[in-house]
Amino acid sequence: MTQETAQNRKSLSIIVSKGALDWAYPPFILATTAAAMDMDATLFFTFYGLGLLKKKLDLEISPLGNPAMKMPIAGMHLGMPNLVAALPGVTAGATAMMKNMIEKKGVATIEELRDIALESGVKLVACQMTMDLFEFKKEDMIEGVSFGGAATYLEEAVKADVNLFI
Amino acid sequence: MTDKTVDARGLNCPLPILRTKKALQEVPIGGMLEVLASDPGSMSDFEAFARQTGDELVSAEKLDAHYRYVIRRLR
Numbered sequence: 001m002t003q004e005t006a007q008n009r010k011s012l013s014i015i016v017s018k019g020a021l022d023w024a025y026p027p028f029i030l031a032t033t034a035a036a037m038d039m040d041a042t043l044f045f046t047f048y049g050l051g052l053l054k055k056k057l058d059l060e061i062s063p064l065g066n067p068a069m070k071m072p073i074a075g076m077h078l079g080m081p082n083l084v085a086a087l088p089g090v091t092a093g094a095t096a097m098m099k100n101m102i103e104k105k106g107v108a109t110i111e112e113l114r115d116i117a118l119e120s121g122v123k124l125v126a127c128q129m130t131m132d133l134f135e136f137k138k139e140d141m142i143e144g145v146s147f148g149g150a151a152t153y154l155e156e157a158v159k160a161d162v163n164l165f166i
Numbered sequence: 167m168t169d170k171t172v173d174a175r176g177l178n179c180p181l182p183i184l185r186t187k188k189a190l191q192e193v194p195i196g197g198m199l200e201v202l203a204s205d206p207g208s209m210s211d212f213e214a215f216a217r218q219t220g221d222e223l224v225s226a227e228k229l230d231a232h233y234r235y236v237i238r239r240l241r
Contacts, residue, residue, distance in 0.1 A: 036187035
């Protein structure tokens with residue numbers, strides 16, 4: 001790539017603050033697609049988003065406090081009352097159901113999108129403060145992650161064409 | 167005649183675009199890539215992809231059960 005095209009490249013930055021199975025999708029979908037469209041992409045993982053960089057992902061989804069989560073069951077879309085959603089095992093059940101739907105509909109897994117992100121040069125930055133706060137060690141995280149703070153993020157964000165907080 | 171084919175049928179957003187980009191990099195500049203997809207959103211996405219990357223969307227057709235795209239790698 002010539003220096004001129006490098007300067008002309010568009011870029012995307014996203015603050016990734018949530019780590020549930022559903023919330024993990026938008027940042028990885030957008031960052032991998034941005035890279036495919038010749039854009040530079042940076043994901044900054046903070047608070048609950050930081051868990052998305054762990055070697056072993058165990059992502060879950062809960063209908064608790066999530067009234068918009070209506071699953072397609074027997075031709076209908078069914079929600080779940082909070083009192084039921086709070087029962088033990090419901091999170092595991094909802095997660096299994098969602099993962100099954102993801103597979104059936106040809107939707108990528110988060111692991112797959114994360115691998116593509118790394119391959120295609122998406123910059124993955126772990127918030128160092130959150131690392132300390134939640135007592136994560138660098139060796140808990142996948143290879144290819146860099147570590148930084150607010151200034152590291154802002155240096156990318158100030159020159160990015162698209163900035164999102166998810 | 168195309169140089170390579172990606173069969174992205176059965177895959178959902180953003181996988182058809184991601185597979186396309188990967189395959190496009192294996193086609194010589196000026197070469198043609200054929201993509202088959204079933205994602206109904208892919209028509210709009212392939213047009214946007216080509217506009218942004220500067221590659222040429224030579225054809226985009228809706229066939230009976232899927233979509234067929236031909237892209238010429240320009241850069």
